[in-house]
Amino acid sequence: MISIQQVTKMYGPKFAVDQLSMEIAQGEHLALLGASGSGKTTLLRMINRLIEPTCGTITINGEDLTTQPAHLLRRDIGFVLQANSLFPHYTVEENISVVPNLLKWDQQKTQARVTELLDKVHLPAAYRNRYPHQLSGGEGQRVNLARALAANPPVLLMDEPFSALDNITRTAIRQLFKELEELKSKTIIMVTHDVQEAFEMGDSIALLQNGKLLQKGKPADLLYHPANEAVKEFLAGSYLSLALAATPAEEIWQWLADKNNKRS
Amino acid sequence: MNDLENFWGFIVAHWQKLLEQTVQHIGLTLISIMLAIAIGVPAGIYVARKTKLAPTVIGITAVFQTIPSIALLGFLIPLAGIGPTPAIIALFLYGLLPIVRNTYTGIIGIDHNVKEAATAMGMTEHTRLLKIELPLALPVILSGIRTATVINVGVATLAAYIAAGGLGEFIFGGISLNNTNMILAGAIPAALLALLFDYLLSRLQQVKLKKLSTAFITLPLLIAFSSFYFIPGIRHTGLLAGFTPEFMGRKDGYLDLRSVYDLQMRHVVISDAVMYKAAYDKELDVISGYSTDGRIKAFNLGTLRDDKHIFPPYYAAPIVRTAALQQFPELEVVLNMLTGRINDSIMTDLNYRADYLHQEPEKIAADFLKTQGIWKAPRGGHKGVVHIGSKIFAEQYILSNMYAMLIKGYTDLDVATKTGLGGTKICFEALRNGNIDLYPEYTGTGLLVILQSNIATTGRLAQNKNAVYNYVHDQFMQQYQIKWLQPIGFNNSYALMMRQAQMNQLAITSISDLVKFTDKE
Ligand SMILES: Nc1ncnc2c1ncn2[C@@H]1O[C@H](COP(=O)(O)OP(=O)(O)OP(=O)(O)O)[C@@H](O)[C@H]1O
Ligand SMILES: [Mg+2]
Numbered sequence: 001m002i003s004i005q006q007v008t009k010m011y012g013p014k015f016a017v018d019q020l021s022m023e024i025a026q027g028e029h030l031a032l033l034g035a036s037g038s039g040k041t042t043l044l045r046m047i048n049r050l051i052e053p054t055c056g057t058i059t060i061n062g063e064d065l066t067t068q069p070a071h072l073l074r075r076d077i078g079f080v081l082q083a084n085s086l087f088p089h090y091t092v093e094e095n096i097s098v099v100p101n102l103l104k105w106d107q108q109k110t111q112a113r114v115t116e117l118l119d120k121v122h123l124p125a126a127y128r129n130r131y132p133h134q135l136s137g138g139e140g141q142r143v144n145l146a147r148a149l150a151a152n153p154p155v156l157l158m159d160e161p162f163s164a165l166d167n168i169t170r171t172a173i174r175q176l177f178k179e180l181e182e183l184k185s186k187t188i189i190m191v192t193h194d195v196q197e198a199f200e201m202g203d204s205i206a207l208l209q210n211g212k213l214l215q216k217g218k219p220a221d222l223l224y225h226p227a228n229e230a231v232k233e234f235l236a237g238s239y240l241s242l243a244l245a246a247t248p249a250e251e252i253w254q255w256l257a258d259k260n261n262k263r264s
Numbered sequence: 265m266n267d268l269e270n271f272w273g274f275i276v277a278h279w280q281k282l283l284e285q286t287v288q289h290i291g292l293t294l295i296s297i298m299l300a301i302a303i304g305v306p307a308g309i310y311v312a313r314k315t316k317l318a319p320t321v322i323g324i325t326a327v328f329q330t331i332p333s334i335a336l337l338g339f340l341i342p343l344a345g346i347g348p349t350p351a352i353i354a355l356f357l358y359g360l361l362p363i364v365r366n367t368y369t370g371i372i373g374i375d376h377n378v379k380e381a382a383t384a385m386g387m388t389e390h391t392r393l394l395k396i397e398l399p400l401a402l403p404v405i406l407s408g409i410r411t412a413t414v415i416n417v418g419v420a421t422l423a424a425y426i427a428a429g430g431l432g433e434f435i436f437g438g439i440s441l442n443n444t445n446m447i448l449a450g451a452i453p454a455a456l457l458a459l460l461f462d463y464l465l466s467r468l469q470q471v472k473l474k475k476l477s478t479a480f481i482t483l484p485l486l487i488a489f490s491s492f493y494f495i496p497g498i499r500h501t502g503l504l505a506g507f508t509p510e511f512m513g514r515k516d517g518y519l520d521l522r523s524v525y526d527l528q529m530r531h532v533v534i535s536d537a538v539m540y541k542a543a544y545d546k547e548l549d550v551i552s553g554y555s556t557d558g559r560i561k562a563f564n565l566g567t568l569r570d571d572k573h574i575f576p577p578y579y580a581a582p583i584v585r586t587a588a589l590q591q592f593p594e595l596e597v598v599l600n601m602l603t604g605r606i607n608d609s610i611m612t613d614l615n616y617r618a619d620y621l622h623q624e625p626e627k628i629a630a631d632f633l634k635t636q637g638i639w640k641a642p643r644g645g646h647k648g649v650v651h652i653g654s655k656i657f658a659e660q661y662i663l664s665n666m667y668a669m670l671i672k673g674y675t676d677l678d679v680a681t682k683t684g685l686g687g688t689k690i691c692f693e694a695l696r697n698g699n700i701d702l703y704p705e706y707t708g709t710g711l712l713v714i715l716q717s718n719i720a721t722t723g724r725l726a727q728n729k730n731a732v733y734n735y736v737h738d739q740f741m742q743q744y745q746i747k748w749l750q751p752i753g754f755n756n757s758y759a760l761m762m763r764q765a766q767m768n769q770l771a772i773t774s775i776s777d778l779v780k781f782t783d784k785e
Contacts, residue, residue, distance in 0.1 A: 050384060075386035085377040089399050098385050147385075 001026040001187050002047065002155070007056030009042050009211075016042040018211035019056070024187060030216075031202030032191045035234075039211040040191040044157050047189065048077045060155065075099055078148030078156040078186075082164045085144065086132040092118075092143050093128035099151040110150075117146040120180060138169035142176070149182060156183070158190040162197065174201060195238050207231055220247065274445035281434075286453050288429035292348065292420045293461070296355030297413050304360050304412075305405065308367020309393065318368055325364050328357040333419050334537075337426050341538055346506070346547045351420070351428035358419055359412035366408025370401030403469050410465040417458040421450070427506055427532035427542075431457075436535070437509030439687040442713050446513070503782060505531035506539050506548040510688070514712050515722060517552065517758055520574035525775055529782045536657065540565065540619075543763060550778065555759045556608060558615025558658055566764040569774035575758040577729050578708030579751035580659075582667065586745045588701035592648060596749060598674045599667060599702070603750040605636055611659065611754040618658035625658065629665035639669065645676025653700035654683045655691050663704040663752070688713050696744055706756050710736040710748070729755065 002024040009017040017039045024030055032040045045051040047058060049070040058065050065073060086095050093114050100110040118125055121142040132140060141161065148156060162170045177183060178201065192198050198205050199219045206216040214234070215227040223242055226232040235242060275282060304325075311318040328336070333354065340350035374397060382392045398405075424432030434450030437443070511517040512533055521527045529550070534542065542548045544563035553560060555567065555577075582599050589596055606614070614632060617623045633639035652667055654660035661683055668679040682700050685691040688709055694700045711717050711725070711732055725731045737748040760775055772778050 048384060050380070071383075071386045071388050073386075074384055079381070079384035081377055081381055081384070084375060085381040087378060087381070087396060087400075088375075098387075102386055102391070 001028075001061060002189075003059045003062075004043075004047075005057050005059075007043075007046060007053045007058060009039075009046065009051060010054045015211045017046070017053070020208075020211065020213050021056075022206060022213055022216050024189065026187055027185055029183075029188045029201065029203045030190070031198035031205045032189060032208065033195065033198040033205055034193065034208035036193060038208040040193070040208055041159055042211075043208070044159055044189060044191050047155075048074050048079060048157055075102055075151065076153050076155070078153040080141075080144050080148045080156070080158040080161045082160055084132075084140070084164070086135075086140060086147070088132050090131075091128065092123075092130050092132075092135070095132070095143060096128075096147045096150050098147060099153075103151055105151075113150060114146075117149060120182065121146050121176060136169075137165050138173055141165060141169075141173055145177070154186060156186050156188045158188065160191055160193070163192075163194075177201065195235065195242065199242050207234060209234075271445045271448055274449055278449065282449055282453065285429060285431045285433055285450070286457070288423075289417070289420055289431045289454065289457060292351055292355060292423055292428060292430055293413065293416045293457070296352045296416055296420075297359050297409065299352070299356045300359030300363050300412055301409060303356075304363030304408075305367050307360075308364045308405070309371065309398075311364070312368050312371035312397075315372070322361070322365050322368065325357075325361040329361045333358070333422050334425065337422060338538065341426065341541065341547075342545070345545070346427045346534060346538065346542045347532070348423070348428045350426055351423035351430075355416045355419055355423075359416050362408040362411040362415070363405070364408075366404050366411075367401065370404030370408075371397050373404065374400045406465060406469045410462060410469070413461045413465060414458050417454060417461060421454055424509070424533060425535035426538055427534040427548075429533070433509060433533050436687070437513055437533070439689045440508070440510035440713070441513040442689040442692065442716070443513065503529065503549040503778075504547075505529050505550040505552075506534040506542060507531055507552045508536045508539065509533055510713070511552040511758065514758075515719070516575055516708060516712060521760075521775075524572050524574050525779050527775070527779050527782065529778075540761075543761065546763070549762060549766060551761050553759055553761045554659075555757050556611040556615055556659060556754060558612060558617065558619035560761060561612065561616045562620030564764050565761040566767045568760040568762065568767075568772065568778060570759065571774040571776050573727060576708065576727050576732070577755035577757045578706045578711075579729055579733050580663075580704055580706050580754060580756050581733075581751045582663075582702050582749045583695065583705045583710075583740065584702040584747050584749060585695060585698065586741070586747050587698070588650065589747060592650065592675070592677055594675045595650065595671070595677070598670050600750045601638060601670055601674075602663075602666060602752050604753050606753050608754045611756075614662050615658045618662060625661035626665050628662050629669060632662075633666060633669055640673030642669075642672035643674075643676055645672075646678055647676040649678045649680050650702070651700040652679060652681045653685050653691050653694055653703035654681070655688070655703070656684045656686050659756075660704055667702070667704075695746065704752075705748075707732045707736050707748075707751075708757065710740065715739055715743075 004020060004022050004024075007017055007020050008015065020039075020043065032044060034040050042051055046053050047065075049065055087098070090098075093111075096114045096117060097110050100113060105113075114128060115125060118128060123139060123142055123146075127135070127139070132143070135143065141164075144161070162173055165173060174197070190201060192201075202219065204217060205219055205222055207214040207222065209230060215222055215231050217225075219242070222231060223235060226235070307321060311321045331339075336354045336357065337350060340353055344350035344353055378396065378400070379392070382396045387395065420430050421432035421435055423430045424436050431450040431454045434446050435454070438445070438447030438450065507518055513519075532548075534548070536553070539548065539551045540553065540557070540559035540563050543551045543565060551565075553565070559565070560567065584595065584599065614628055617628050618625055630639060650671055652664045654664040664681055664683060668681055671677050671679050682694065685694055685700075685703075691700075691703050692705075692714055695703060707729065711722060715736065721735070725735055733748065733751060740746045740748055760778070762772065762778075767773065770781060772781055
């Protein structure tokens with residue numbers, strides 16, 4: 001669905017993203033993983049044209065991003081930043097209604113959508129009249145997600161959406177993200193530098209280093225069939241816990257059974 | 265209690281004038297602030313986009329603020345003349361800095377994530393500005409507007425110097441007429457206005473301004489308010505007079521001009537610092553000047569004959585605290601050395617050198633003493649320090665320099681000068697409180713402004729300059745322990761002046777001619 005072809009972004013002489021190509025399928029949940037400075041954010045932002053590539057092309061459904069004005073493109077792409085990106089002078093309801101209003105939805109439809117989304121992200125209906133400073137970090141991030149989903153965009157981009165949250169809250173929100181029915185059908189690209197998070201949230205992972213793509217594939221592929229030493233090295237630190245996360249329980253039983261059979 | 269009654273009495277007697285000045289003051293402030301908003305907010309927005317330009321643009325607006333207000337008004341006269349236009353331009357320039365700076369910092373200070381979110385949601389630049397940036401920056405912008413408004417209420421008092429009206433008319437009139445009630449009648453409303461505007465804007469700041477439109481509701485309100493003050497057309501047909509605040513309040517000034525000559529003429533109030541130039545530039549046709557002023561010659565003005573004798577001639581003489589004379593007895597002889605050496609035409613010529621040839625008052629003073637053969641090199645004595653004051657005009661600067669040189673040359677005393685005390689009241693109060701020991705004063709001013717003598721007394725003394733001298737001499741001694749030394753010799757009196765060319769063209773030579781001419785108009 002999203003096709004990135006030979007995309008490069010240079011800052012002065014430095015390559016933030018270096019001749020990178022990848023395909024992202026409809027409904028794929030991709031985790032962009034990599035060390036700090038590897039180019040994850042830069043790549044993500046080129047997809048909604050917050051950053052323009054130095055060269056290369058990006059298409060969505062075969063259509064080059066640059067064929068329509070950037071602001072129209074962005075209305076079809078949900079974007080979740082870290083915490084504190086809500087508009088402080090807008091209520092929760094007004095925050096969520098931003099894109100529907102830009103798209104000139106009628107009031108009733110928008111209001112109904114706000115009600116629906118508050119329910120989906122597990123916030124009490126009464127919160128619609130609160131201001132962002134009256135919300136906890138976790139609640140803020142739920143609103144943030146609701147805001148990104150408001151106009152039903154087919155694509156959702158997220159840049160370290162959980163990084164500003166404490167551990168317990170983060171777990172709860174991740175859980176919400178995983179369970180949310182609405183998200184299942186969407187194409188999602190999520191940036192993270194947390195390996196655990198990438199394996200937990202992504203049904204595929206793209207590992208970046210110095211602006212280049214090291215490997216893109218299913219979590220288990222990266223783990224068991226690393227494309228090169230660099231991938232192996234990157235994942236080495238948390239191999240065991242990742243292995244457990246990436247491997248379905250039946251497979252483990254199977255594996256244990258095999259061992260037992262061999263022994264007897 | 266009595267003072268309060270006096271003050272109240274003044275207000276009651278002059279409430280119409282006070283109201284008029286207050287409305288003018290509000291008008292000057294609001295019009296200039298609205299211009300500053302109209303230009304300053306977009307400029308602030310612009311430099312918040314092009315941050316590289318910010319230091320330059322904010323720097324330029326800051327420069328305007330560093331120019332002393334009176335100097336800024338002075339610069340503007342050749343460009344915009346006198347009256348409300350240059351005053352509004354000056355106030356506008358003053359208001360610009362806080363508004364541009366606060367708009368800029370208000371927008372720049374918004375959380376980067378918030379701005380980015382707005383763009384990422386698909387807002388256009390324009391929508392983002394209107395819906396996100398301006399509302400979030402509004403409290404900061406409003407506090408800039410607040411600062412600018414309060415500054416401008418204060419600076420607008422100076423508009424009275426250039427015939428733009430406002431509460432400064434009472435303030436400066438009161439200062440030069442030694443009338444505390446008049447000063448307060450201008451200063452108190454000005455202070456109240458500043459407080460009022462500050463309060464109203466602070467209320468506006470507290471209103472949760474979600475949508476910018478709410479803020480703009482107040483705008484038409486402001487426009488309606490300031491339209492009370494329509495800019496009075498300076499360029500009417502017919503002659504226009506400019507009188508100093510002091511002249512306006514003196515019996516031997518505007519009051520007798522009305523009662524004795526029955527002159528009915530359009531006039532504005534203006535500072536003598538800019539009045540002569542304004543007459544020369546044809547902004548004004550008739551002005552109230554001093555007969556010895558060098559600018560009469562410099563600007564080719566002519567003096568109207570005072571055919572009904574309302575401007576009596578007055579002596580100029582140094583006035584000295586008796587305490588200082590007791591401490592330094594040698595002072596009196598030295599100060600009297602000028603006696604008889606300067607007549608009317610010599611004084612006019614000395615003033616001309618300062619006002620037109622732009623020679624330093626110090627040089628003029630030294631040159632004169634040398635030609636008189638009474639200049640002596642300073643002895644460099646340290647027996648004590650004499651403080652000499654002067655008002656803000658050439659004649660006073662020149663005389664105070666002469667006294668300084670004579671004292672340094674003939675005694676072992678040292679001299680400190682405090683020149684440029686802006687008006688009779690300030691000068692005289694400085695003398696009375698011992699901040700200065702002496703300054704040159706005029707008997708007429710002593711009689712009418714300082715002693716505030718009643719009509720019976722002035723009527724009795726009128727026209728006899730020696731009688732006036734004797735009267736103020738005795739009264740000052742009794743009331744203030746201040747001594748009038750010997751008259752220097754020249755006479756100074758008020759005079760009405762016009763451009764020489766216009767006098768010739770209209771065949772006006774006397775004040776009565778002028779009255780006849782204006783009646784015909
Ligand atoms: N505006 C910029 N100007 C110059 N260099 C930049 C700019 N933005 C990013 N870079 C550089 O490009 C490289 C990639 O940056 P990017 O923000 O994409 O990294 P990242 O993978 O998101 O890192 P992190 O995990 O720390 O957020 C970095 O080396 C960074 O210094
Ligand atoms: Mg990043």
